[in-house]
Amino acid sequence: xxxxxxxxxxxxxxxxxxxxxxxxxxxxxxxxxxxxxxxxxxxxxxxxxxxxxxxxxxxxxxxxxxxxxxxxxxxxxxxxxxxxxxxxxxxxxxxxxxxxxxxxxxxxxxxxxxxxxxxxxxxxxxxxxxxxxxxxxxxxxxxxxxxxxxxxxxxxxxxxxxxxxxxxxxxxxxxxxxxxxxxxxxxxxxxxxxxxxxxxxxxxxxxxxxxxxxxxxxxxxxxxxxxxxxxxxxxxxxxxxxxxxxxxxxxxxxxxxxxxxxxxxxxxx
Amino acid sequence: xxxxxxxxxxxxxxxxxxxxxxxxxxxxxxxxxxxxxxxxxxxxxxxxxxxxxxxxxxxxxxxxxxxxxxxxxxxxxxxxxxxxxxxxxxxxxxxxxxxxxxxxxxxxxxxxxxxxxxxxxxxxxxxxxxxxxxxxxxxxxxxxxxxxxxxxxxxxxxxxxxxxxxxxxxxxxxxxxxxxxxxxxxxxxxxxxxxxxxxxxxxxxxxxxxxxxxxxxxxxxxxxxxxxxxxxxxxxxxxxxxxxxxxxxxxxxxxxxxxxxxxxxxxxx
Numbered sequence: 001x002x003x004x005x006x007x008x009x010x011x012x013x014x015x016x017x018x019x020x021x022x023x024x025x026x027x028x029x030x031x032x033x034x035x036x037x038x039x040x041x042x043x044x045x046x047x048x049x050x051x052x053x054x055x056x057x058x059x060x061x062x063x064x065x066x067x068x069x070x071x072x073x074x075x076x077x078x079x080x081x082x083x084x085x086x087x088x089x090x091x092x093x094x095x096x097x098x099x100x101x102x103x104x105x106x107x108x109x110x111x112x113x114x115x116x117x118x119x120x121x122x123x124x125x126x127x128x129x130x131x132x133x134x135x136x137x138x139x140x141x142x143x144x145x146x147x148x149x150x151x152x153x154x155x156x157x158x159x160x161x162x163x164x165x166x167x168x169x170x171x172x173x174x175x176x177x178x179x180x181x182x183x184x185x186x187x188x189x190x191x192x193x194x195x196x197x198x199x200x201x202x203x204x205x206x207x208x209x210x211x212x213x214x215x216x217x218x219x220x221x222x223x224x225x226x227x228x229x230x231x232x233x234x235x236x237x238x239x240x241x242x243x244x245x246x247x248x249x250x251x252x253x254x255x256x257x258x259x260x261x262x263x264x265x266x267x268x269x
Numbered sequence: 270x271x272x273x274x275x276x277x278x279x280x281x282x283x284x285x286x287x288x289x290x291x292x293x294x295x296x297x298x299x300x301x302x303x304x305x306x307x308x309x310x311x312x313x314x315x316x317x318x319x320x321x322x323x324x325x326x327x328x329x330x331x332x333x334x335x336x337x338x339x340x341x342x343x344x345x346x347x348x349x350x351x352x353x354x355x356x357x358x359x360x361x362x363x364x365x366x367x368x369x370x371x372x373x374x375x376x377x378x379x380x381x382x383x384x385x386x387x388x389x390x391x392x393x394x395x396x397x398x399x400x401x402x403x404x405x406x407x408x409x410x411x412x413x414x415x416x417x418x419x420x421x422x423x424x425x426x427x428x429x430x431x432x433x434x435x436x437x438x439x440x441x442x443x444x445x446x447x448x449x450x451x452x453x454x455x456x457x458x459x460x461x462x463x464x465x466x467x468x469x470x471x472x473x474x475x476x477x478x479x480x481x482x483x484x485x486x487x488x489x490x491x492x493x494x495x496x497x498x499x500x501x502x503x504x505x506x507x508x509x510x511x512x513x514x515x516x517x518x519x520x521x522x523x524x525x526x527x528x529x530x531x532x533x534x535x536x537x538x
Contacts, residue, residue: 027296028418032326032411055473057301059466061410062425065517066510068467077476104478109471110518112484117515126530127430127523133399134427134450137406141330142301145414149297156331158403161396172477181403197328198337202378204324207346208441209373215381241335246386248334249379254396258538261395267536269527 031149036194038153039093041186046099050150054185057146058139067110069132070139070180073102073171080170087166088159088182097184102160102167103140105132107176107265123176124268129261136180147185157182164260176265193232196224198241218242300418305463307422308362310455315368319419323454326415327408336379338401339408339449342371342440349439356435357428357451366453371429371436372409374401376445376534392445393537398530405449416454426451433529445534462501465493467510487511 055072063069075081076099084102085094094100107123114121122128140156147154160167160182167179197203199217222240229237261267324341332338344350345368353371354363363369376392383390391397409425416423429436429451436448466472468486491509498506530536 026418028300029322029326029415031297032329032415035329035331037331052469053298055469056466057298059469059472060301060304060463062304062306062413064425064427066464066513067517068472071472071474071478073474073476073478075476080476107518109480109483109487110514112480113487113511113514114518116484116487116511119515119519121518122521123518125521125524126527126536128518130402130430130449130526131427131522133402134406137403138410138425141407141410142414144331145411146298146301149295156333158333158400161399170477172479174478174480177478180399194329195335200321200324200328203328203337203340205340205342207342207344207349208439209340209342209443209446210441211378211381211443214378215385218378218382218385242382242385244335245379245382246388248336249376249383249390249392249397250388252391252394252538253400255394255538257399258395258536267395267527269521269524 031145034194035144035148036153036192037155038186038188038190038192039155039184040188040190041093041097041153041184042189044098044187046152046185046187050152051099053150054143054146058143061138061142063135063138064131067131067135069106069110070136071104071106071109071177072139072143073104075100075102075171083170084160084167084182087163087170088157089162091157091159093155093184094157094182097154097186099185100157101140101143101183101185102171102179103136103143103181103183104173104177105129105136105180105266107132108174111176123265126267126269129266133180140181140183144183151187152185153188154183154185157184161254161257164257165263168264173264178261178264178266196221196228300414303463304413304417305422305461306424307455307457307459307461308424308453309457309459310362310366310422310453311458313367313456315421315454315456319421320368322419323412323415327412330407330411332404332407333400336400336404338375338379339405340373340375340378340446341408341412342373344369344371344440352439353429353436353451356432356439357426358431360426360428362424362453363426363451366423366455368454369426370409370412370452370454371440371448372405372412372450372452373442373446374398374405374449374535376401377443380445392534395536395538398535402449409450409452413452420456421454422457423452423454426453430523430526433526434532437533442533447530447533447535465490465497
């Protein structure tokens with residue numbers, strides 16, 4: 001019996017860690033590389049146990065000095081999802097997904113913790129804004145991967161920052177709380193391709209930042225992306241990465257954010 | 270042979286997804302829940318193939334509108350790690366780890382993309398700062414989990430923001446690039462415990478933000494954390510979570526950040 005178990009363990013280990021070509025592929029890496037944004041969902045609710053599992057996993061992400069400076073709001077109520085769908089720039093999948101998570105940076109709880117200890121929080125510095133924003137993002141990525149590992153799919157919603165004041169009213173966010181990013185989750189009812197990323201050498205630098213070869217590589221990447229769109233749309237679309245970026249970045253985006261954040265107590269100094 | 274393969278596949282599937290009590294535990298969730306900050310490393314380099322694997326996995330994280338607005342700097346050179354170790358607040362493990370990653374928010378590349386398309390980037394708004402910061406954080410969390418799945422351990426270094434101007438000079442960061450967070454990686458030479466997180470109900474809210482029961486729960490959590498420290502330090506330390514938070518948050522932290530970021534082009538509007 002012992003040796004049978006050993007054999008089974010060997011089999012398990014050998015299937016769990018596979019060499020694909022030269023690359024080590026374990027279950028985690030496989031999952032990460034299989035990520036696609038899912039915007040269509042089966043009409044099937046997400047079990048409460050799975051939701052708890054996703055939130056708990058989010059909580060195990062690292063947090064700056066143990067501050068845990070984020071709150072996750074799980075929206076399942078139809079009417080709230082529908083309103084959010086409009087507020088986030090008419091993204092219908094927010095209304096359609098069974099669970100919409102809003103990852104908020106949260107210094108409000110820390111303000112209360114200071115009160116308990118008879119002191120006052122200093123939260124108005126840019127640093128506290130960064131700290132809580134990064135905390136929320138790390139938790140969100142753990143949530144996304146956990147959801148995907150449970151057979152769900154999802155998409156991040158930056159549009160939660162389109163109308164942050166109205167979103168804050170709707171979700172009753174107090175001062176020192178702001179919605180960093182949203183996330184639709186549900187059982188996938190589509191199977192989109194994943195877009196090729198920038199060449200590794202463009203994104204990864206050894207020891208110091210150096211980018212003298214980047215533009216050459218980005219030119220090749222532009223062609224790759226152009227071909228990708230052409231083959232997916234039967235020639236109808238062929239814009240490159242730099243074209244997309246130029247179109248997005250040559251105008252102001254969400255110019256209200258600074259004013260909104262300051263109204264919530266963030267970024268005062 | 271076919272049926273043997275089927276049996277092996279069944280064995281594999283049954284080991285890969287286990288029910289532990291009521292909870293579904295797959296490899297990804299197990300890994301996420303096993304996260305601890307590792308600050309001591311074996312004297313063993315990280316293979317270049319693994320580094321590529323970690324960076325590639327980081328790149329598969331979601332990115333706002335495909336901007337991929339981050340750069341990862343992998344520091345292996347002894348002298349640079351030693352300088353960073355001092356600049357980040359005398360954290361010796363930065364010098365000791367075989368690989369120190371610096372996750373930078375990067376709009377510089379998007380500025381270049383705009384130039385290629387004969388247009389000019391509008392990058393000075395707070396929104397672009399959030400977008401690139403979140404992009405960098407999502408990539409970082411994929412990198413951390415991938416590293417852990419490959420047997421490595423690590424710790425995030427917020428101290429990279431202690432002296433961001435000097436870090437920027439050292440790493441030759443151009444305008445529109447700033448170091449969001451650092452990450453030490455290496456083969457673990459310690460086995461620390463993981464600190465209990467806030468109660469799920471404090472961090473997770475249904476449909477809207479509501480916190481009227483939070484302080485009661487945080488009081489219980491304070492006792493839990495206090496007991497945790499007492500048992501780990503044989504009674505020498507017994508501070509609670511609110512005590513820790515009050516101590517951290519009742520003074521200004523990194524007040525230079527705003528000025529530094531504005532000098533780099535961020536947060537102008």
